[in-house]
Amino acid sequence: MIKTVAQLKRGERGIIKEFADDILPIKLLELGCLPGNEVELLQVAPLKDPIYINVNGSHIAIRRAMAELIDLEIIDNTTFL
Amino acid sequence: MSKQIKVALIGNPNTGKTSVFNQLTGLNQKVGNYPGITVEKKEGVCKLPRGVKAHIIDLPGTYSLNTTSLDESVAVELLLNKNDKDFPDVAVVVADVENLKRNLLLFTQIKDLKIPTILVINMADRMSRKGITIDIPLLEEKLNTKIALVSTRKKIGIEKLRELITDYKSLSIEPNIDATVISPEYFDRLRSAFPKEDIYKLWLVITQDVNFMPIEKTLYQNAASFATKSKPELKRLQQKETILRYQFINGILKQAHKVDLNAAKGLRASLDKLLTHKVFGYLIFFLILLTIFQAIYVWSAYPMEFIENSFASATEWVENSLPPGVFTDLLAEGILAGIGGIVIFIPQIAFLFLFISLLEETGYMSRVVFLMDRLMRPFGLSGKSIVPLISGTACAIPAIMATRTIENWKERLITILVTPFTTCSARLPVYLIIITLVIPDGRFFGLSYQALTLMLLYLLGFFTAIISAMILNKILKIKSKSFFVIEMPNYKLPLLKNVAYTVLEKTKSFVFGAGKIILAISIILWFLGSNGISNEFKNAEEIVTNKINISGLSDFNQHAIASELASYERALNDSIIEKVYTIDQLAIADSITAKSANLFEHAKRQEISSFKLENSYMGYMGKAITPIVEPLGYDWKIGIAILTSFAAREVFVGTLATIYSVGSDEEETITNRMAAEINPATQMPLFNLASGISLLLFYAFAMQCASTLAVVKKETNTWKWPMAQLIFMSVFAYIVSLIAYQILK
Numbered sequence: 001m002i003k004t005v006a007q008l009k010r011g012e013r014g015i016i017k018e019f020a021d022d023i024l025p026i027k028l029l030e031l032g033c034l035p036g037n038e039v040e041l042l043q044v045a046p047l048k049d050p051i052y053i054n055v056n057g058s059h060i061a062i063r064r065a066m067a068e069l070i071d072l073e074i075i076d077n078t079t080f081l
Numbered sequence: 082m083s084k085q086i087k088v089a090l091i092g093n094p095n096t097g098k099t100s101v102f103n104q105l106t107g108l109n110q111k112v113g114n115y116p117g118i119t120v121e122k123k124e125g126v127c128k129l130p131r132g133v134k135a136h137i138i139d140l141p142g143t144y145s146l147n148t149t150s151l152d153e154s155v156a157v158e159l160l161l162n163k164n165d166k167d168f169p170d171v172a173v174v175v176a177d178v179e180n181l182k183r184n185l186l187l188f189t190q191i192k193d194l195k196i197p198t199i200l201v202i203n204m205a206d207r208m209s210r211k212g213i214t215i216d217i218p219l220l221e222e223k224l225n226t227k228i229a230l231v232s233t234r235k236k237i238g239i240e241k242l243r244e245l246i247t248d249y250k251s252l253s254i255e256p257n258i259d260a261t262v263i264s265p266e267y268f269d270r271l272r273s274a275f276p277k278e279d280i281y282k283l284w285l286v287i288t289q290d291v292n293f294m295p296i297e298k299t300l301y302q303n304a305a306s307f308a309t310k311s312k313p314e315l316k317r318l319q320q321k322e323t324i325l326r327y328q329f330i331n332g333i334l335k336q337a338h339k340v341d342l343n344a345a346k347g348l349r350a351s352l353d354k355l356l357t358h359k360v361f362g363y364l365i366f367f368l369i370l371l372t373i374f375q376a377i378y379v380w381s382a383y384p385m386e387f388i389e390n391s392f393a394s395a396t397e398w399v400e401n402s403l404p405p406g407v408f409t410d411l412l413a414e415g416i417l418a419g420i421g422g423i424v425i426f427i428p429q430i431a432f433l434f435l436f437i438s439l440l441e442e443t444g445y446m447s448r449v450v451f452l453m454d455r456l457m458r459p460f461g462l463s464g465k466s467i468v469p470l471i472s473g474t475a476c477a478i479p480a481i482m483a484t485r486t487i488e489n490w491k492e493r494l495i496t497i498l499v500t501p502f503t504t505c506s507a508r509l510p511v512y513l514i515i516i517t518l519v520i521p522d523g524r525f526f527g528l529s530y531q532a533l534t535l536m537l538l539y540l541l542g543f544f545t546a547i548i549s550a551m552i553l554n555k556i557l558k559i560k561s562k563s564f565f566v567i568e569m570p571n572y573k574l575p576l577l578k579n580v581a582y583t584v585l586e587k588t589k590s591f592v593f594g595a596g597k598i599i600l601a602i603s604i605i606l607w608f609l610g611s612n613g614i615s616n617e618f619k620n621a622e623e624i625v626t627n628k629i630n631i632s633g634l635s636d637f638n639q640h641a642i643a644s645e646l647a648s649y650e651r652a653l654n655d656s657i658i659e660k661v662y663t664i665d666q667l668a669i670a671d672s673i674t675a676k677s678a679n680l681f682e683h684a685k686r687q688e689i690s691s692f693k694l695e696n697s698y699m700g701y702m703g704k705a706i707t708p709i710v711e712p713l714g715y716d717w718k719i720g721i722a723i724l725t726s727f728a729a730r731e732v733f734v735g736t737l738a739t740i741y742s743v744g745s746d747e748e749e750t751i752t753n754r755m756a757a758e759i760n761p762a763t764q765m766p767l768f769n770l771a772s773g774i775s776l777l778l779f780y781a782f783a784m785q786c787a788s789t790l791a792v793v794k795k796e797t798n799t800w801k802w803p804m805a806q807l808i809f810m811s812v813f814a815y816i817v818s819l820i821a822y823q824i825l826k
Contacts, residue, residue: 025149026316029323030145043354050464057179059568
């Protein structure tokens with residue numbers, strides 16, 4: 001199933017898939033939002049927005065609208081047990 | 082003396098770059114602005130081994146050389162411009178040990194500019210706790226550089242860094258990565274078009290405006306015939322470059338950098354959970370706000386009182402010990418009053434920035450932004466606007482200075498423009514005196530009308546700010562990319578040294594920035610109020626003395642003196658009955674005569690200065706604007722008070738005291754005097770419900786604060802915004818007061 005970062009639940013993780021050019025600001029890429037890197041959702045703000053993620057070791061908060069642009073491959077948590 | 086080594090300190094935000102800067106330079110630093118923009122420029126001098134010195138520039142924090150903000154472009158511009166007088170001999174990249182991967186992105190970019198580059202890995206004291214091990218020699222070899230492992234907290238590694246800077250000539254200037262592989266064909270064409278230029282530098286110059294604005298482009302514009310690529314294409318190449326760099330970095334770190342994940346996490350996760358909780362998060366934030374309020378309102382009252390008293394006695398000393406004349410007057414009433422008006426704000430500014438820098442140093446501020454962002458967004462504000470808006474209730478000046486943390490220019494500008502609507506502490510004396518005068522004493526559900534009115538005024542200020550923000554958000558057509566990315570740094574204990582530097586710096590920048598303008602305005606006001614051309618002004622003393630000789634003091638002063646004498650006499654008699662003093666009737670009569678003469682002299686002086694003010698330039702201006710303020714229910718005296726209180730709202734009370742020639746600034750006396758005032762036009766009390774409400778509304782909305790205008794000018798670097806603020810707020814205040822008065826009268 002295709003998911004975006006915005007659909008992650010707290011504690012859930014995924015791997016960033018290739019994304020279309022131009023969508024994300026370069027700043028986000030520099031912070032580690034690159035294809036192949038792992039994203040974990042850490043916290044969600046009280047009004048569901050913004051969200052707080054750990055990507056590639058960077059702890060950052062982004063608005064939900066931007067999170068919807070980042071496609072993910074979900075890591076199945078059960079395989080980690 | 083040998084030439085200083087020029088060093089540029091650069092790094093990601095939150096890497097402790099400023100701590101490194103403070104450690105290197107100590108107090109040998111100065112903060113200014115880059116010419117033409119409001120980005121802070123920090124420079125300092127550092128002593129190195131073997132008698133060498135280094136001139137160090139602390140560049141604004143940036144994640145890469147692909148600029149997205151004004152701050153970042155400053156950093157990049159310096160590194161790209163070999164002709165800049167500050168162009169560094171050596172760049173020091175400060176990285177945070179926990180985010181090494183991301184920090185190295187910037188490092189490799191600078192290295193590829195062929196500038197000698199030293200890598201500082203800061204916060205080394207956290208390594209063992211976080212389970213991090215780094216093979217430094219291997220990393221040095223792979224990155225082709227020298228590394229200093231530093232902990233500013235534990236004060237280790239700074240000596241090593243000094244050594245490395247001294248020996249900068251031995252650093253390799255070989256680039257790390259060949260960025261041209263992302264599009265060999267494009268870079269080949271570039272190279273043949275500009276054979277003399279360094280290819281990576283050229284690429285950075287070309288891509289500067291992809292994300293932001295053009296900077297140093299003139300060099301290459303002539304050759305614009307060269308077939309360029311479209312912005313989306315360039316942007317795609319930038320992304321390719323970023324990915325390429327990360328591949329390089331990941332490859333190296335896999336060998337040289339190990340993290341034992343079990344050692345990490347823990348405290349951070351639980352603190353995050355608590356501080357961003359939907360109930361406790363807001364509660365904790367609210368409690369912190371209360372503390373800040375308390376500090377700004379209550380704690381700073383003591384130093385402020387001390388400052389006020391010191392300036393009052395300094396003024397008195399000047400007036401009494403210098404020969405009377407224009408110069409003494411200028412010194413006492415113009416310059417000293419002006420400087421006093423600046424210094425009085427220092428306690429509030431210092432307290433506010435003490436708290437703000439504490440919150441920032443600990444990493445808590447990012448959590449507040451995270452918590453508030455969604456709530457503020459509908460109003461065109463950002464989560465980061467909350468701090469200025471709240472501190473505006475103490476004073477708009479530090480509040481506007483605190484907007485610097487908002488990166489998005491539009492959100493920052495809106496915050497600056499609406500902050501003056503929040504009810505600052507200078508409005509309080511004006512509100513209190515007018516509320517006492519015109520709002521009846523009754524109670525409503527146990528709450529006094531007067532307290533309710535005050536509360537309504539606070540709410541009015543806050544909601545006006547929010548609504549204007551919403552309107553401005555619609556009107557302002559400012560294109561600023563509104564992506565919101567905020568780093569959530571690790572929690573840290575604040576470094577007191579950093580906090581102290583911040584407080585010192587902000588206070589200094591207020592005193593010397595806005596201070597100059599405040600001083601100038603108070604000198605102008607003094608001049609207008611103490612000079613006049615008419616005969617009445619020149620012969621004021623004579624005219625008033627004659628008038629008093631013929632018809633005595635004004636009714637109000639006669640009554641005031643009589644009642645004061647009566648109570649004085651009573652007090653004397655009481656003390657005799659209680660056997661505190663044993664004096665005869667004659668001595669009592671003497672004492673009363675002396676007191677009476679004293680009071681008479683005082684009242685006479687007051688009437689003279691009142692008459693002088695009435696006939697000064699200021700008085701004429703007050704009278705000239707009478708037709709304008711009459712529809713609001715004011716007379717020329719209130720007109721003058723509004724004019725003079727343009728310097729600062731609280732001056733309103735002092736001016737009325739002078740005009741009504743009441744002997745003291747005691748609130749009660751002025752209130753009595755004002756209550757007795759009759760409006761000549763209506764023969765009704767001048768201060769009634771209608772004119773009172775109209776005045777309250779006027780002070781709620783009007784931009785009656787020269788200091789705020791000065792700060793807005795400083796922060797926006799143009800007179801356009803403070804002028805717009807002044808005109809809009811004044812017109813709006815006028816219209817609202819007009820409507821209120823015409824309806825209520």
